Amino acid sequence: MQKLKIGIIGAGRIGRLHAENIVANFGYVKVKSIADIFADKIKDWAYELGIKNVYTDYKEVIKDPEIDAVLICSSTDTHAKFIIESAKAGKHIFCEKPIDLNPEKVKEALEVVKQEGVKLQVGFNRRFDANFKSLRDAVMEGKIGDPHIIKITSRDPSPPPIDYIKVSGGIFLDMTIHDFDILRFLSGSEVEEVYTQAAVLVDPAIGEAGDVDTAIITLKMKNGALAVIDNSRKAVYGYDQRAEVFGSKGCVCIENEVPSSMVLSTVDGVYSExxxxxxxxxxxxxxxxxxxxxxxxxxxxxxxxxxxDDGLKPVLIGHAAWKSFKEGRPVKVEYDIMGGAEAM
Amino acid sequence: MQKLKIGIIGAGRIGRLHAENIVANFGYVKVKSIADIFADKIKDWAYELGIKNVYTDYKEVIKDPEIDAVLICSSTDTHAKFIIESAKAGKHIFCEKPIDLNPEKVKEALEVVKQEGVKLQVGFNRRFDANFKSLRDAVMEGKIGDPHIIKITSRDPSPPPIDYIKVSGGIFLDMTIHDFDILRFLSGSEVEEVYTQAAVLVDPAIGEAGDVDTAIITLKMKNGALAVIDNSRKAVYGYDQRAEVFGSKGCVCIENEVPSSMVLSTVDGVYSExxxxxxxxxxxxxxxxxxxxxxxxxxxxxxxxxxxDDGLKPVLIGHAAWKSFKEGRPVKVEYDIMGGAEAM
Amino acid sequence: MQKLKIGIIGAGRIGRLHAENIVANFGYVKVKSIADIFADKIKDWAYELGIKNVYTDYKEVIKDPEIDAVLICSSTDTHAKFIIESAKAGKHIFCEKPIDLNPEKVKEALEVVKQEGVKLQVGFNRRFDANFKSLRDAVMEGKIGDPHIIKITSRDPSPPPIDYIKVSGGIFLDMTIHDFDILRFLSGSEVEEVYTQAAVLVDPAIGEAGDVDTAIITLKMKNGALAVIDNSRKAVYGYDQRAEVFGSKGCVCIENEVPSSMVLSTVDGVYSExxxxxxxxxxxxxxxxxxxxxxxxxxxxxxxxxxxDDGLKPVLIGHAAWKSFKEGRPVKVEYDIMGGAEAM
Amino acid sequence: MQKLKIGIIGAGRIGRLHAENIVANFGYVKVKSIADIFADKIKDWAYELGIKNVYTDYKEVIKDPEIDAVLICSSTDTHAKFIIESAKAGKHIFCEKPIDLNPEKVKEALEVVKQEGVKLQVGFNRRFDANFKSLRDAVMEGKIGDPHIIKITSRDPSPPPIDYIKVSGGIFLDMTIHDFDILRFLSGSEVEEVYTQAAVLVDPAIGEAGDVDTAIITLKMKNGALAVIDNSRKAVYGYDQRAEVFGSKGCVCIENEVPSSMVLSTVDGVYSExxxxxxxxxxxxxxxxxxxxxxxxxxxxxxxxxxxDDGLKPVLIGHAAWKSFKEGRPVKVEYDIMGGAEAM
Incomplete structure (x- = not known):
């Protein structure tokens, strides 16, 4: 009855989330094994979930001939290597974003995936959100005509630890990368040019780590549309994820989701969630x-x-965003030449 | 690892929903068996889900000593009987609403449950909705002060089949019963008096079956608050489930949920879902x-x-609603005397 | 250039409002004179506004042959008398609501208006609100099909003085009368039957004055639709004026207006006006x-x-509402027989 | 009783609007005279409104010793000249925006105003809108802490005539100039640097006239905040005027206003205005x-x-916006050096 057997590499927050989601929702898929360098810490959790094999060495997962697909949820610096090894072992691959901070390494990994003929899906989760999907559908169905202006607001409730920021590739490769993906998803077009305006307004320590925490990025799309993304690492009211596409025949937008629709009116005002x-x-x-x-x-x-390819392009845009910030001028995204890509 | 074994009686739409939810969400619960008079029709579904025992006879479920709890999802006329037999077999019971159309039979079943010391939970699902829960919490926390006016809108997208209507006890015992429950839940008080205004405006066949399809029911609560429920069997724009509690210090309300927050503005107007x-x-x-x-x-x-008790009271209110409708006057809910309860 | 000359009787809050509105908006209308029993108190205000004649005696206004129309903004008990005298003097009449608490006196005044062939408009201002107008237009254009359920929420921010309440005819003739009018306006139909549920929940002194302060009134319309109005004398968050018409093809509703669309999101929640x-x-x-x-x-x-006629009917409905409340049963509105009308 | 006498120069759409507003709302102000090069065409309108003197020559207004203040509503190329002459005649001045497309001429006019000690108010009307005012108040009261990101959406329902565009100074001096003003108003800070991304997406004729019709302008404020304005000459759904200020303690935004709050739900969706x-x-x-x-x-x-000064600065920012667009790079606003200002 179970049609697929899978293994998971990396049991951090996102690896465990995927494991739990699979057990809870896909009776036809068996999570056969999971590997994590801190295998001891996850054993109880894994057994409770019915995952029988917990390894320290990721190779145990990849070399298991019974396993059809691998979910790569380890740290970014291991993604490309694990993709290559999994592909060579004939496994289908789901890999968290980004594939790698270095576009050359991404390309290398994609090359192997292509040669081995396995499937590779990159973890750009927002495309599967009902709101973003409705927004894209409206655009693709021509409801707003030709897109002229695309706006994405993407603000986190609080910054990650400084140690994480140091290895993250910086805000544009860690956080804005999702927005670059959504921009491609919503527009059905590619980014041609990027101009970055950014600052350290949330926490000086972020600046000391070489990163920025607040940004407005304007982009020119190949189909002529103009786009703008605004980011902050700290929206005290919670995760702010909105988008809007304006075009020749109208405008379509999506708003944040709330835990409940409750609205409370009192002498002090009208309060919602x-x-x-x-x-x-x-x-x-x-x-x-x-x-x-x-x-x-x-x-x-x-x-x-x-x-x-959807995994590669946002990395290239992220590098262009950094280059623009550093040089204080608009920068074209280099889709062909990989050498010398800029990062934080 | 699995701490509970359960059986399900009745594999209609709601029985299957519960089975699937349990398999998908509660790894610590095993659905050991399911009984349905059309056992043949559900076999494939049950096996696919990992339920090994599929019976025609509900007694097979109740008599199984391994089973801790029974979910009663069969037709309403069997609920009381199955509750009694399950309780006598020492099983905990989850029973879909209503327990029975006849309050005497409900009382009888509750008596056995009490004697046997098993748990009984009645399937008033709306209490577990995030919106209704937020609304109740706001009221219970005193955010609107003393409740003065409680309003519930509850409209179905389309009427059930006429054959179902005939055995349903009519709109007040089938549909409004949920609203009576929510009214008790939101107010923390009991209904004292009911006045029913109702009509057949949706489909004459509903009237011919002895039922009504549109209603406004006003209620007087023991805590002094006034309440009103409005019902329709047919809201062409979908399930309309809103509520509002107004009091001495404010007003709190909940709105419908939508599939996505998408808003489309065009020359023709502004559209949302x-x-x-x-x-x-x-x-x-x-x-x-x-x-x-x-x-x-x-x-x-x-x-x-x-x-x-939460299962019994809405049945009593439903009978009072019918009596009010038939006699064209406000009617007190009879909590003590059972004989002669009115229905459709 | 000024095509109309008018006089105003009664310079309380509403009389002064009309005077100021006319001066500010209708250059083609001259407010020639104003009468108020406290003429001294309004003199400065009147002169400032360019109204040259300020009288203590209302007759000065009515007998002036130059005056085309009279606005009657005095206390309710004088309306019928002033209508009759103005009509006999050949003046067109705008009269604040209600014409009189006694339907017989209303009828008598309407009879004279008819005989004299002057215009009479009654001050049901809500009909001219953009929201209520849009709502009615949608209904009249058939956008929601046949009306099934009509809901009106009408709550004041705070009760009037007890002395006013004592002479007001009570909540149904003073406050709900507007809602009865709007119900006729929105439905295009007449009220057949009324059932009143009401209580004193806001202030015991209102009860001691013979009135109630909280009410839910259900009504049966001649076109078959059901309706409900809910009232409170005290909504601490401000004037609450919403309405909804639900029908065979949809539902249309209007919300409150706010001073500004500002929405503030902070760590404490989302606030609006x-x-x-x-x-x-x-x-x-x-x-x-x-x-x-x-x-x-x-x-x-x-x-x-x-x-x-639009002025008379809500008075009749208001009396039926009081009768229903006092007798604890639904009451038919008596459109033909005037004697014995009930009030607070 | 009338405390001020004013004259209006220019009786186009906005001049007539001001005249009507003054007559309708400010009884203490007399519009004594109006001048327009097409005096004949406005005579009837002026007399109807009670304005007795209608001149072809603007000098008739300025030289009238009875007149306290002048409203300059003529075409932009005359503003500076009329300001200078009015100031020298000792009149207070209200002047429509922009004062002039040439910053040197603006400065010259402001110099004379200063010397003569008269008042000069520039017609940036949006500052007086309840929504923008609430937004600014929230920011100034510190409700969102330090501003980090400011967003302004400003889209017209349809482009002006090409002939108007040719003399308008282009989108940044004609349309975005309002947004530059609002940005200063909302932030309480000055613009330091501008980067313009713009295109001709609405109508090629606009491009042929040397202008653009779609733009995203990013700005760096002296207080460190980042800002973005998005413009379109054609939003088919109507005038789109929204704004948002995000900061260290929260986010405040304003939405569009609608003619009514009506919401219609049908089988086809939920429609609003x-x-x-x-x-x-x-x-x-x-x-x-x-x-x-x-x-x-x-x-x-x-x-x-x-x-x-509030009139001058947006002109300087507009020139910087044009320069940025032409040179394809971010440009600092030149507040000191006037020579060589760029325009369309």
Whole structure:
């Protein structure tokens, strides 16, 4: 009855989330094994969930001939290497974003995936959110005509630890990368040029780590549309995830989701709920849906809904965003030449 | 690892929903068996879900000594009988609403439950909806002061089949019963008097079956608050489930949920999404939460969140609503005397 | 250039409002004189506004042959008498609501108006509010099909003085009378039967004065629709004026207006503005529009948008509401027989 | 009783609007005369309104010793000249925006105003809109802490005639100039640097006239905040005027205004009203309020709410925006050096 057997590499927050979602929602998929360098710490959790094999060494997962697909949820610096090894072992691959901070390494990994003919889906979860999907559908169905202006607001409730920031590639490769993906998703077009305005307004320690925490990025799309993304690492009212596409025939937008629709009116004013706190709450259903579609593309042998190319391009845009910030001028995204990519 | 074994009686729409929710969400609960008079029709579904025992005879479920709890999801006329037999077999019971159309039979069943000391939870799912819960919390925390006016809008997207209507006890015992429950939940008080204004405006066939399809019911609560429920069997724009509590210090209300927050502005106007279509969509999470709390009350040996008494009272209010409609005058709810209860 | 000369009787809050609106908005109308029993107190205000004649005696206004129309803004007990005298003097009449608490006296006044062939418009200002107008237009254009359920919420921010309440005819003739009018306006139908549920929940002194302060009134319309009005004398968050018409093809509703669309999101929640405080703020534009249409109906010799009959019927419904409350049963509105009308 | 006598120069759409607003709202102000090069065409309108003197020559207004203040509503190329002559004649001045496209000429006019000690208020009407005012108040009261990101959406329902565009100074000096003003108003800070991304997406004829019709302008404020303005000459759903200020303690935003709050739900979706059509509808009250405050600053001898400096700075920012667009790079606003200002 179980049609797929999978293994998971990396049992941090997102690895455990995927494991729990699979057990809870996909009876036809068995999570056979999980690997984490801190295997001891996750054993109880894994057994409770019915995952029998918990390894320290990720190779145990990859070399198991019974396993059909691997979910790569380890730290970013290991993604490309694990993709290559998994592909060579003939496993289908779901890999968290970004594939790598270095575009050359991303390309290398994609090359192996192509050679081995396995599926690779990259973890851009927002595409599977009902709101972003409705927004894209409206655009693709021509309801707003030709897109002229695309706006994305993306603000986190609080910054990650400074130690994480140091290895993250900086805000544009860690956080804005999702927005670059959504921009491609919503517009059906590619980014041509980027101009970055950014500052350290939230926490000086972020600046000392070489990163910025507040940014407005304007982008020029190949289809002529103009776009703007605004980011902050700290929105005290919660995760702020909105978008809008304006075009020749109208405008379509999506708002934040709230825990409940309750509205309280008193002598002090009218109060309603803050947005859902962060990505685990807001994209709860999206995380399930992206995995569902990953399994479907394996079982039906179709193209994954987020391809390797979809994984590469936001990395290239992220580098262009950094270069623009450093040089104080608009920068064209270099899709062909990889050498010398800029980062934080 | 699995701490509870349960059986399900009745594999119609709601029985199957509970089974799927349990398999998908509660790894610590095993659905050991399911009984349905059309057992053949559900076999494939049950096996796919990992339920090994599928019976025609509900007694097979009740007599199984391994089973801790029974979910009664069969037709209303069997509920009281199955509750009694399950209780006598020492099983904890989750029973869909209403327990019975006849208050005497409800009382009889509750008596046996009490004698046997098993848990009984009645399936008033709306109490577990995030919106209704937020609304109640605001009221209970005193945010609106003393409740003065309580308003509930409850409209279905389309009427059930006429054959179902004929055995349903009519709109007040089938549909409004949920609103009577929510009214008790939101107010923390009991209904004293009911006045029913109702008509057949949706479909004459509903009238020919002895029922009505549109109603405004006003109610007087023991705490002095006034309440009003408005019902329709047919809201063409989807399931309309709103509520409002107004009091000495403010007003709190909840709105419908929508599939997405998308808003489209064009030359023709501003469009947004219709409410979620019906109860399966709107109360998707609530159905999981009510079952979670049922299992919790067994495991922790606490009072069920919806008791047998909570199951009985809305039936009594429903009878008062019918009596008011038939006699064209306000009617007090008879909590003590059972004989001669009015129905459709 | 000034095509109309008018006089105003009664310079309380509403009389002064009309005077100021006319001076500010209708250059083609001259407010020639104003009468008030406390003429001294309004002299400065009147001169400042350019009204040259300020009288203690209302007869000075009515007997002036130059005056085309009279606005009656004095206390309710004088309305019928002033209507009759003005009509006999050949003046067109705008009269604040209600014409009189006694339906017989209303009828008598309407009879004289009819005989003299002058125009009479009654001051049901809400009909001229953009929101209520849009709601009615949607209903009349058939956008929601046949009306099934009509809901009106009407709550004041705070009760009037007890001395006013004592002579007001009580909540149903003073406050709900506007809602009865709006119900007729929105439905295009007449009220057949009324059932009143009411209580004293806001202030015991209101009860001691013989009135109630909280009510839910259900009504049966001649076109088959059901309706419900809920009232409170004290909504601490401001004037609450909403309405909804539900029908066979959809539902249309209007919300409160706010001073600004500002929404503030902080760590404590999401705040927006309370509704506009009371009728002067909410219906500011409506008061101007009703007067504009009064002048138009004179200049174009057309039917006033709110007729004497529109003034009478809500009084009859108000009496039925009181009767229902006192007798604890639904009551038919008596359109033909006047004797023995019930009031507070 | 009338405390001020004023004259108006220019009786186009905005001149006539101000005249009508003054007659309708400010009984203490007399519009004594109006000048327009097409005096014949406005005579009937002026007499109807009670304005007795209608001149072809603007000098007739300025030289009238009885006149206290002049409203300059003529074409932009005459503003500076008329300001200078009015100031020299000792008149207080309300001048429509922009004072001039050439910053040197603006400075020259401001110099004369200063020498003559008359009041000058510039017609940035949006500052007097209840929504923008609430937004600014929230920011100034510290409700969102330090501003980090400021966003302004400003889209017209349809482009002006090409002939107008040719002499308008282009989108940044004609349309965005309002947004530059609002940005200063909301932030309480000055613009340091501008980067313009713009395109011709609405109508090629606009491009042929040397202008653009779609733009995203990012700005760096002296207080460290980042800002972005998005413009379109054609929003088919109506005038789109929204703004948002995000900061260390929260986020405050304002939405469009609608003609009514009506919401219609049918089988086809949920429909609500489009934004008010254009500036005359949206800023109806703001136009009255700006004039009220102009008169107040004269009568109370206080600083005008929008000063000459407030008129100059947006012109400088507009030139920087054009320069950035032409040179494809971020440009600092030159507040000191006037020579060589760039325009369309």
């Amino acid at each position: 803050k947005p859902k706190y962060f990505f685990l709450e807001r994209y709860k259903e999206a995380y399930i849906e992206e995995i569902r579609q990953f399994f479907e593309c394996i079982l039906k042998d179709t193209e994954p809904p987020v391809t390797g | 219709k409410p979620k279509y019906f109860f399966l969509e709107r109360y998707k999470e609530a159905y999981i939460e009510e079952i979670r709390q049922f299992f919790e009350c067994i495991l922790k040996d606490t009072e069920p969140p919806v008791t047998g | 309370k509704p506009k405080y009371f009728f002067l703020e909410r219906y500011k534009e409506a008061y101007i529009e009703e007067i504009r249409q009064f002048f138009e109906c004179i200049l174009k010799d057309t039917e006033p948008p709110v007729t004497g | 489009k934004p008010k059509y254009f500036f005359l509808e949206r800023y109806k009250e703001a136009y009255i309020e700006e004039i009220r405050q102009f008169f107040e600053c004269i009568l109370k001898d206080t600083e005008p709410p929008v000063t000459g």
